Amino acid sequence: MRLKDKVSLITGAASGIGAATARTFAREGAAVVVVDLNDEGGHRMVDQIRDAGGSAEFVHADIGQPREVEAMVRAAVDRFGQLDILHNNAITTTAGHIGEIALAGWQKTVDVGLTAYWYATRCALAEMMPRKRGVIVNTASISGLGGDYMLGAYNAIKAGVINLTRTTAIEYARKGIRCNAVCPGPIATPALLGALNVQPGHIADRICQAIPMGRFGEPQEIANLVLFLASDEASYITGACFVADGGLTAHTGMPSLFGIGPEW
Numbered sequence: 001m002r003l004k005d006k007v008s009l010i011t012g013a014a015s016g017i018g019a020a021t022a023r024t025f026a027r028e029g030a031a032v033v034v035v036d037l038n039d040e041g042g043h044r045m046v047d048q049i050r051d052a053g054g055s056a057e058f059v060h061a062d063i064g065q066p067r068e069v070e071a072m073v074r075a076a077v078d079r080f081g082q083l084d085i086l087h088n089n090a091i092t093t094t095a096g097h098i099g100e101i102a103l104a105g106w107q108k109t110v111d112v113g114l115t116a117y118w119y120a121t122r123c124a125l126a127e128m129m130p131r132k133r134g135v136i137v138n139t140a141s142i143s144g145l146g147g148d149y150m151l152g153a154y155n156a157i158k159a160g161v162i163n164l165t166r167t168t169a170i171e172y173a174r175k176g177i178r179c180n181a182v183c184p185g186p187i188a189t190p191a192l193l194g195a196l197n198v199q200p201g202h203i204a205d206r207i208c209q210a211i212p213m214g215r216f217g218e219p220q221e222i223a224n225l226v227l228f229l230a231s232d233e234a235s236y237i238t239g240a241c242f243v244a245d246g247g248l249t250a251h252t253g254m255p256s257l258f259g260i261g262p263e264w
């Protein structure tokens with residue numbers, strides 16, 4: 001077991017990437033604090049983990065509220081005695097062109113998707129520092145590495161998460177604490193599939209066409225990467241961002257000069 005006797009906290013663990021990571025951490029021996037706004041999904045996740053013989057606790061928190069972030073970290077330590085792994089993962093976002101995004105939507109996106117990542121990191125560091133050990137894994141995105149039409153608020157928070165990761169890493173590297181980010185491409189989670197459901201079907205096809213592997217990723221394919229970064233196998237890795245996107249960002253975007261596309 002790669003996370004035996006570790007205590008982890010995962011935000012947004014009721015669904016998608018967070019849920020896959022919660023199951024994976026539990027399978028590898030970690031106790032999992034499942035944090036989410038969604039009580040039903042959070043309790044379901046805890047039941048799944050316990051039914052499989054693992055250890056988990058649900059904590060309801062809106063990570064956009066600093067008091068609730070403090071409470072979730074306190075709850076992890078009260079229940080399991082320590083905190084070894086923080087996985088900042090939950091977000092909310094708003095769509096729209098830069099010239100049209102509503103101020104309230106921008107602010108909520110930043111509160112949940114960037115400020116909360118920093119504040120949870122700050123609260124977790126207070127628990128990790130005295131023990132001189134700990135791991136933080138932030139879910140960023142390939143959307144933090146470039147721009148996407150209509151996703152300017154999302155692009156801004158994800159770029160912020162990447163640099164928050166780097167600064168956390170360098171400042172705490174000699175304190176025994178590592179911090180890394182994962183940058184997924186399009187992953188088949190309720191968030192993405194829900195957004196695509198309200199779009200014409202050909203949008204999903206066009207996205208898959210743009211991905212060299214020709215398909216969306218699965219949440220488990222990101223959970224596998226988060227597990228590696230959270231485990232001692234990644235003991236010399238800090239301040240890094242790992243892309244898992246089926247090759248999407250490896251492409252310049254330039255159509256083939258020879259007229260031969262990805263399905264040659």
Ligand SMILES: NC(=O)c1ccc[n+]([C@@H]2O[C@H](COP(=O)([O-])OP(=O)(O)OC[C@H]3O[C@@H](n4cnc5c(N)ncnc54)[C@H](O)[C@@H]3O)[C@@H](O)[C@H]2O)c1
Nearest residue numbers: 012015016017036037062063089090141184186187189191
């Ligand atoms: N799905 C993708 O294509 C994709 C691609 C790149 C990055 N990501 C990133 O992966 C992470 C997870 O996304 P997902 O696709 O699994 O989403 P998801 O919607 O399946 O899961 C997100 C979870 O976060 C919870 N949540 C939302 N706001 C919250 C809040 N304020 N407090 C606590 N919990 C809250 C939701 O209830 C939900 O259970 C996000 O950071 C997202 O940006 C996703």
